[in-house]
Amino acid sequence: MRSVQLFDTVSVSYTATLTSGETIETIPADKPIMLTIGSGQILKAVEASLLGMEPGQTKTVHIQPEDAYGSYHKVLVHEISRSVFKGRIDPKPGMVLSLSVEKEGVSQKVPATILTADAETVVVDYNHPLAGQVIAYTVTLHAIGS
Known part of the structure; x- marks a missing residue:
């Protein structure tokens, strides 16, 4: 089975949560989004975590503040x-x-x-509301290609 590479268009679902357990965003599996790896539609660190995944795989990645919404100032x-x-x-x-x-x-x-x-x-x-937060994304890759 082929794995995700840069510039592939993929179908994904995910849930983003804070360390407190609060869910901040959900793209449900029954309504996945299509995105092109490298396009910046979602956080770059989340896109990068998809590289090498195969359809049907799920993984959880912890995105540090500097790769998400920045440090709190x-x-x-x-x-x-x-x-x-x-x-x-x-x-x-x-x-x-x-x-x-x-x-x-x-x-x-x-x-x-x-x-x-x-x-x-x-x-x-003036900080982004999510500045300084580590965000856990549980991502499922549904398909590669349109």
Whole structure:
């Protein structure tokens, strides 16, 4: 039986979980996705784990933060004045907002998660929600080719 090689189109299903056991994404076996190895449709480290697999095989790989959503950086947690939101929204912990930040003289919209909010200040986190997390992917290869 042929094994997966770079640039093959494959049919896969998977479940991604955190070390806490929380499932963060599932592609069920009865609705697998088609992807081309090397295309970047899923995390590159997950794609790479498929290389050498044969149809019907299942494996679990643990993807480190640097190969997933990056390390968690405390410097990306900012305290801003609640007045910034006045008249637009009432910020509450857990909300994910699209906020403008300036990088190299250019204003960009980036997602930020509200950590805390009181009468004066709002603490926002610009890290990806999965930053710093090891993610376990249990991947099943269903087929090679379309």
